Structures are given as C-alpha cells and as structure tokens.
Amino acid sequence: MKPIELVNLRKGDILYEQGSNNSDIFLIASGQVVMFHSDKDSRTDCETRGRGSILGALSVMMQSPRFVSAQALEDTCVIRMPAEALLANYDTVDPILRACIDTAICFNARLNTAQASSNTSVPKTGTVVANADALLERLKFEIDLQTSIINREFTMVYQPIVNLQTGKILGFEALMRWIHPVRGFVPPDEFITVAEDLGAIGALTDFAVEESCRTLKNILDQTDGDPDFFASINVSGRDISRLGFAESLALTLDRYGIAPKSIRLEITETACIFDSQIVRDNLEAFKTMGFGLSIDDFGTGYSNLAHFKTMPLSTLKIDRAFAGDAHENPVSGSIVAMLVGLGTALNVDIVAEGVETVHDVRALTNLGCRMAQGYFFHKPTNSNDLLALVSADQGRHPISSVA
Structure with missing residues (x-):
C-alpha cells in the first residue's frame, strides 16, 4: 500500500491527466495548480486552485476517470493521499471524505502555527478534529454541487x-x-x-x-x-x-x-x-x-x-x-x-x-x-x-x- 506523502512539483509538471484512472487524492500545501480540459486541437483552462484545496476527490468518490487534467502553475507542494490508505485508516460511513477533511484541517492548522516550516511532518490521518462533522458536511455539499454541475x-x-x-x-x-x-x-x-x-x-x-x-x-x-x-x-x-x-x-x-x-x-x-x-x-x-x-x-x-x-x-x-x-x-x-x-x-x-x-x-x-x-x-x-x-x-x- 502506498503511503500518504508529500510531492514536490516544478512549474509545468502534470499532477494527473484527464481520463486517467489514478485513485490518489491531493491536498495543495503550497503553490497553485491549474485545472484544464483538452481535446486533440485545443486546451481550455477551467480553474486555478491554491493552498488548502483538495483535488481529485470527486472522481475517486464516483469511481470514474479524471474529468480534467491538473498542472502546476508554479513550484508547488501537494500531499498525495492514496484512496486505499485512507480507507484503511477509517471505518466510517464516509472514510474518504473524513480522511480528506482531517488531513486538510490538521495540515493547515500546523501550517498556521508559529512552528510551521518546510520540515513540518504531515499529521496522521484520523487525528480527532473538533469541527470535523461540520467540515464533513461542507465537503459533502461540495461533492453534491460538483456532481450537480456534471449532471x-x-x-x-x-x-x-x-x-x-x-x-x-x-x-x-x-x-x-x-x-x-x-x-x-x-x-x-x-x-x-x-x-x-x-x-x-x-x-x-x-x-x-x-x-x-x-x-x-x-x-x-x-x-x-x-x-x-x-x-x-x-x-x-x-x-x-x-x-x-x-x-x-x-x-x-x-x-x-x-x-x-x-x-x-x-x-x-x-x-x-x-x-x-x-x-x-x-x-x-x-x-x-x-x-x-x-x-x-x-x-x-x-x-x-x-x-x-x-x-x-x-x-x-x-x-x-x-x-x-x-x-x-x-x-x-x-x-x-x-x-x-x-x-x-x-x-x-x-x-x-x-x-x-x-x-x-x-x-x-x-x-x-x-x-x-x-x-x-x-x-x-x-x-x-x-x-x-x-x-x-x-x-x-x-x-x-x-x-
């Protein structure tokens, strides 16, 4: 099983490609990532995501290929969270969602402390977070919204x-x-x-x-x-x-x-x-x-x-x-x-x-x-x-x- 790990990207690096079946979910720790859709002759930039954004969760939840590609706009650091690792850490109704939330909140809280540095370790998935339930509902809302846009x-x-x-x-x-x-x-x-x-x-x-x-x-x-x-x-x-x-x-x-x-x-x-x-x-x-x-x-x-x-x-x-x-x-x-x-x-x-x-x-x-x-x-x-x-x-x- 692949571990949860930090991944450093250079400007222009592709995080994942449209149509791929990669099951990883990503949390942007620093930098920016542009999401884009492409066909044979053209490319359309859809949106730009920054620190704290979770990428790829929707395709994992829907068990579908990636809807768009993701590319680093600048030197960027992301946390790669394999779906199987998240599932192994949680035995709840929404294991992937809760793991994403806990990881995002704990990591951002760590980043916002005076002790945060480039050497800060990633908090262990499953750390208890007081407002995890509210954040879980927020992420469910986000997935409902994105699914409704697609449908x-x-x-x-x-x-x-x-x-x-x-x-x-x-x-x-x-x-x-x-x-x-x-x-x-x-x-x-x-x-x-x-x-x-x-x-x-x-x-x-x-x-x-x-x-x-x-x-x-x-x-x-x-x-x-x-x-x-x-x-x-x-x-x-x-x-x-x-x-x-x-x-x-x-x-x-x-x-x-x-x-x-x-x-x-x-x-x-x-x-x-x-x-x-x-x-x-x-x-x-x-x-x-x-x-x-x-x-x-x-x-x-x-x-x-x-x-x-x-x-x-x-x-x-x-x-x-x-x-x-x-x-x-x-x-x-x-x-x-x-x-x-x-x-x-x-x-x-x-x-x-x-x-x-x-x-x-x-x-x-x-x-x-x-x-x-x-x-x-x-x-x-x-x-x-x-x-x-x-x-x-x-x-x-x-x-x-x-x-």
Missing part, C-alpha cells in the same frame, strides 16, 4: 426589468436555481460562494450565459426585435479574472447572432477589485467589444469610485435595502436620490431592485428612478412565460395606475 441539475429563471412609468419590459436579469434531489431548493447565496471556493463558478457562469443567450435570441426572433432589449447576466469576480473570459463570451454570442450591446454583465460592487493584468485585459475587451457592465447592490460595498473610471459601465443597481424603504426612510430616500444623480452624471441606467409595493413605486418615481425590477411587477419566471410577457408588451402595473 446539469441547474435551471435558469428570468426576472423582467421594467420602465417605472410605463411598465414596459426593457430586459431581464437571469437568475440561477438549484433544486437538489435530496437537499431540495438551495439558495444561490449558499451555493455560489462554495462554487467560487471550489473554482467551479466558471462552469455555472458558462451555463448561465448559454441559457440566457438562447432565451434572448428566442425573444428577439419572436417579437419586434427591439434593439435596446437586453439580458443582464450575473458573473463572479472570479469570472472576470479568467484568462480569455471576454473572448469566450464573444464566441457564445456569435453562435446566437447576438450583439454584445444586448448583454450586461452583472457583478457586485465588492468584486470590482482590479489587482491583475487578466482583469484589466478582460475589462478592456468588454469595452472594445461593446458589452455593458452592471454593478449589483451598488452602495452596499466599499469600493473606490476611481475603479469605475475604466469600466464600461451601463447600469448601477440600487440594492433593495435602499429601494425597499425609500418611501418611509429619509436616509434611504436621500441615498437613492444621490445614486440617481450619479447615474445621470455618468450617463448610465439606474435600476431599483426588490420593488414590492405601490409605495416603493411612487417613491422611486418621485426620486427620478426610471427602471426597476421586483415582485410588484413580475416574479422570476421561465423562458416560455417570459416570452409571453414580452410579446404582450405590457407591465402589470403602469405607474399611471398607482400614482
């Missing part, structure tokens, strides 16, 4: 964005839903963060882009084809850090015959951290190609406004925390008025989120907000129902009926 168990729904004064649908925001066969409905704020931690957010974003483009194309083909109609698609800060992300988006749009100006990429304010050349390259490509950028939950983050000078901004979205009580909270009303003024100065759209009552509509309209989304107008719906709504070309509550 395409995600769906998209679409919430219309309307003109506050006429109720006309101007575009839509694409929202992802995960209904797990055992867990049931899993809120996006639970699985998106985990997907980012796993480096799997790219696969979810690619799915969202594909489905949103299909829906948008269907609407444009079967309605009057309003050239200003748009789709707003949520992307992660990890996505805009992906090499070639802008070019990948452009290729998808080309397949559907959609102009980049019809797509608004929606990111949170806190994701606007430009600390790499890849991010700057993607933002420049967005601007050159004609994509719009929408800042979600604007006003709730702490980003420097100077960051926005180089961004192809098209929309600022007012968080529901302000839009939802602007009618009764003077501070929220003042913030909304300030953001509307900022949008006017920057020549970008302002969209109020979470509009649920007639009081919200009246207050936002009086404060100069022109666009909104929320349950007062339309709940998120499937693509067929969205097409029917757009074809009817009417909102449920034009402002004239509630003013």
Whole structure:
C-alpha cells in the first residue's frame, strides 16, 4: 500500500491527466495548480486552485476517470493521499471524505502555527478534529454541487426589468436555481460562494450565459426585435479574472447572432477589485467589444469610485435595502436620490431592485428612478412565460395606475 506523502512539483509538471484512472487524492500545501480540459486541437483552462484545496476527490468518490487534467502553475507542494490508505485508516460511513477533511484541517492548522516550516511532518490521518462533522458536511455539499454541475441539475429563471412609468419590459436579469434531489431548493447565496471556493463558478457562469443567450435570441426572433432589449447576466469576480473570459463570451454570442450591446454583465460592487493584468485585459475587451457592465447592490460595498473610471459601465443597481424603504426612510430616500444623480452624471441606467409595493413605486418615481425590477411587477419566471410577457408588451402595473 502506498503511503500518504508529500510531492514536490516544478512549474509545468502534470499532477494527473484527464481520463486517467489514478485513485490518489491531493491536498495543495503550497503553490497553485491549474485545472484544464483538452481535446486533440485545443486546451481550455477551467480553474486555478491554491493552498488548502483538495483535488481529485470527486472522481475517486464516483469511481470514474479524471474529468480534467491538473498542472502546476508554479513550484508547488501537494500531499498525495492514496484512496486505499485512507480507507484503511477509517471505518466510517464516509472514510474518504473524513480522511480528506482531517488531513486538510490538521495540515493547515500546523501550517498556521508559529512552528510551521518546510520540515513540518504531515499529521496522521484520523487525528480527532473538533469541527470535523461540520467540515464533513461542507465537503459533502461540495461533492453534491460538483456532481450537480456534471449532471446539469441547474435551471435558469428570468426576472423582467421594467420602465417605472410605463411598465414596459426593457430586459431581464437571469437568475440561477438549484433544486437538489435530496437537499431540495438551495439558495444561490449558499451555493455560489462554495462554487467560487471550489473554482467551479466558471462552469455555472458558462451555463448561465448559454441559457440566457438562447432565451434572448428566442425573444428577439419572436417579437419586434427591439434593439435596446437586453439580458443582464450575473458573473463572479472570479469570472472576470479568467484568462480569455471576454473572448469566450464573444464566441457564445456569435453562435446566437447576438450583439454584445444586448448583454450586461452583472457583478457586485465588492468584486470590482482590479489587482491583475487578466482583469484589466478582460475589462478592456468588454469595452472594445461593446458589452455593458452592471454593478449589483451598488452602495452596499466599499469600493473606490476611481475603479469605475475604466469600466464600461451601463447600469448601477440600487440594492433593495435602499429601494425597499425609500418611501418611509429619509436616509434611504436621500441615498437613492444621490445614486440617481450619479447615474445621470455618468450617463448610465439606474435600476431599483426588490420593488414590492405601490409605495416603493411612487417613491422611486418621485426620486427620478426610471427602471426597476421586483415582485410588484413580475416574479422570476421561465423562458416560455417570459416570452409571453414580452410579446404582450405590457407591465402589470403602469405607474399611471398607482400614482
């Protein structure tokens, strides 16, 4: 039986190859590893993993070949954990999972102590860890998530964005839903963060882009084809850090015959951290190609406004925390008025989120907000129902009926 051991990799070394049946699981102790998919003529980098990440567990659990290849991006140290060694150390329901967790937690705890050094020995698998149960559940969640991505168990729904004064649908925001066969409905704020931690957010974003483009194309083909109609698609800060992300988006749009100006990429304010050349390259490509950028939950983050000078901004979205009580909270009303003024100065759209009552509509309209989304107008719906709504070309509550 092979032992659990440290393995040192040089930059460019292959840890394992796509399609291989290697049963080892790896924990990254230091350095970075890029996961990539390849065929005869091309290679696609999927994600980058760093210290503390566990690699290869999913294929071992599913007893399937490796889904991707793994290559060291720099000098890297990993802990190689043969599945048979882990099984021999544990007699539990989930021996591989618990062994991975114990090893990861103990090793990282050792690394984080003042005594940690390059000579630190790997802790013995099976060491008791106080929070192992919680971490076991986390790893099970991660495996459920990755399995659902592979099995395409995600769906998209679409919430219309309307003109506050006429109720006309101007575009839509694409929202992802995960209904797990055992867990049931899993809120996006639970699985998106985990997907980012796993480096799997790219696969979810690619799915969202594909489905949103299909829906948008269907609407444009079967309605009057309003050239200003748009789709707003949520992307992660990890996505805009992906090499070639802008070019990948452009290729998808080309397949559907959609102009980049019809797509608004929606990111949170806190994701606007430009600390790499890849991010700057993607933002420049967005601007050159004609994509719009929408800042979600604007006003709730702490980003420097100077960051926005180089961004192809098209929309600022007012968080529901302000839009939802602007009618009764003077501070929220003042913030909304300030953001509307900022949008006017920057020549970008302002969209109020979470509009649920007639009081919200009246207050936002009086404060100069022109666009909104929320349950007062339309709940998120499937693509067929969205097409029917757009074809009817009417909102449920034009402002004239509630003013």
